[in-house]
Structures are given as structure tokens and as C-alpha cells.
Amino acid sequence: MSNLERVYRAEGVVLRRRDFGEADRLTTIYTKNLGKLRLVAKGVRKPRSRKSGHLEPFTRVKLLIARGRNLDIITQAESIETYPNILSDLITLGHASYIVELLDRFSVEEREDNQELYNLLLSSLDRLSSAEEKPWAVTLFFELRLLEFAGYRPEFFECVHCAEKIEALDQYFSFQLGGVVCPRGRQSQIDSVSLSLLALKVLRFYQRNRYETAAQPRIESKIADEVGRLMESYLSHILEGRLNSPVFLRRVQRLEKWRV
Numbered sequence: 548m549s550n551l552e553r554v555y556r557a558e559g560v561v562l563r564r565r566d567f568g569e570a571d572r573l574t575t576i577y578t579k580n581l582g583k584l585r586l587v588a589k590g591v592r593k594p595r596s597r598k599s600g601h602l603e604p605f606t607r608v609k610l611l612i613a614r615g616r617n618l619d620i621i622t623q624a625e626s627i628e629t630y631p632n633i634l635s636d637l638i639t640l641g642h643a644s645y646i647v648e649l650l651d652r653f654s655v656e657e658r659e660d661n662q663e664l665y666n667l668l669l670s671s672l673d674r675l676s677s678a679e680e681k682p683w684a685v686t687l688f689f690e691l692r693l694l695e696f697a698g699y700r701p702e703f704f705e706c707v708h709c710a711e712k713i714e715a716l717d718q719y720f721s722f723q724l725g726g727v728v729c730p731r732g733r734q735s736q737i738d739s740v741s742l743s744l745l746a747l748k749v750l751r752f753y754q755r756n757r758y759e760t761a762a763q764p765r766i767e768s769k770i771a772d773e774v775g776r777l778m779e780s781y782l783s784h785i786l787e788g789r790l791n792s793p794v795f796l797r798r799v800q801r802l803e804k805w806r807v
């Protein structure tokens with residue numbers, strides 16, 4: 548086997564890591580060109596490891612990887628960006644944890660180019676580390692784009708039950724059908740939750756616009772909460788189980804309100 552086949556380079560963001568064996572860690576990294584990879588970071592828990600500081604969650608890192616028998620092995624790691632602002636703030640940390648968990652849960656290990664998702668991850672982390680952006684807006688934009696890439700784009704314009712155009716009234720949302728349901732559809736016992744007209748307008752606006760436009764209008768925190776809860780429930784429904792980070796996220800969102 549030649550050197551070219553035994554080692555390869557990748558750039559990615561650390562999604563999570565867990566202890567593995569005596570001194571190693573199993574590290575999940577979303578890469579620019581190879582999608583999600585699970586790699587072994589050998590000896591990284593030893594006090595003098597040169598790789599350890601570069602392989603913390605949310606770190607954007609350049610890697611040299613060696614092919615292993617089962618799992619490939621990180622032989623070199625060099626951080627490009629560590630997002631210190633994300634780590635130093637509980638609110639942004641909560642949002643960033645949620646974002647990487649979603650990405651982790653929605654992607655399978657694939658070794659396929661998925662640069663759109665990678666770019667979405669990077670821009671979301673950049674925005675979260677900027678004091679000017681509203682974390683909930685960054686998260687909402689991420690959720691909607693992720694759903695779109697994953698083939699679960701929610702329908703906000705037509706009733707998913709009767710295909711009628713949605714009127715300017717309070718509506719419902721069906722997790723099962725993946726979209727808005729009109730009050731008439733609701734009567735025919737479609738499994739759904741209520742969705743206010745204002746929340747629906749926010750969702751449509753975020754779905755149709757680029758981030759810079761979408762995040763402009765000031766949204767009442769009650770409506771932002773409603774939208775956040777709906778998205779989280781829809782995503783949990785798709786993933787068939789509760790996500791771990793929303794509990795933490797909700798806790799920090801209470802802090803967030805103090806700041807607005």
C-alpha cells in the first residue's frame with residue numbers, strides 16, 4: 548500500500564467526542580469534503596498530547612488521518628478556529644450544542660462531499676460567536692436549512708391536508724404530514740398542534756430569505772419561543788426521539804430573555 552492510500556487530509560468541525568480505551572478518544576467530525584467521520588484520536592487524554600487542545604467540540608480543525616483496520620486514526624490535528632466566544636457564553640454554548648447535535652443526528656457517516664451543510668455549520672458558528680447576532684435567529688435559520696437539505700422541508704404555504712392556500716388566520720401544524728394544516732383540516736382530526744399566524748409568518752420569512760434578510764426584523768420573544776418550540780418538536784418527531792440539547796437550550800433561553 549502506498550503512502551497516498553494510507554493517509555489522507557481533511558478539514559472539519561468537531562461535533563463531539565467520548566473517551567475510548569485507556570487514553571484515546573472517539574471523535575465525531577463533520578468534514579468539508581467527506582461528510583461525517585468517526586475517528587480515533589490516540590493518546591489524546593495523556594497530559595502531554597499535542598493533539599488534545601485541537602480536538603475540542605466546535606473547533607474547526609485541519610487533520611491528517613491514517614487508515615485503520617476498523618476506524619481511521621487522527622495522526623495530526625491543527626485548529627484553524629476555536630470560537631472562544633461560543634465557549635465563554637452559556638447561551639451561545641447551548642445553541643451551538645443543539646446545532647452540532649442536530650447535524651450529528653441528521654447525517655450518517657458517508658464519506659461524501661456535502662459542502663453546503665459544512666458551510667451552513669461554519670456560518671452558524673461564526674454568527675453565534677458574533678455578539679451582534681441573535682442566537683435564536685441563527686438556530687432557526689440552521690434548523691430550516693438543515694431540514695431542507697435532509698429532504699424534510701416543512702410546507703408553510705399550502706395546507707398539507709387539503710392543499711388549499713393558507714389564509715391569514717391562526718393555523719395548525721402537523722408533524723406527521725410535515726406542514727401547516729388549515730382549521731378545516733384540523734376538524735378532520737389530523738394530528739396537529741396550534742400555530743399562530745405571527746409564528747407562521749416568521750417561519751415563512753426565514754424559509755424564503757437568506758440569513759442577512761431573515762434576521763433583520765425584530766421578533767417578539769413570545770413568537771420566537773413559539774417558533775423555537777415548534778421546530779424543536781418537529782425535529783424530535785423526525786428523529787423519533789428527544790434531542791438531548793434542547794433541555795439545556797431551554798434553560799439558557801431563560802437567561803437569554805434577561806438580555807433582550
Ligand SMILES: [Zn+2]
Nearest residue numbers: 706709729732
Ligand atoms: Zn386544509
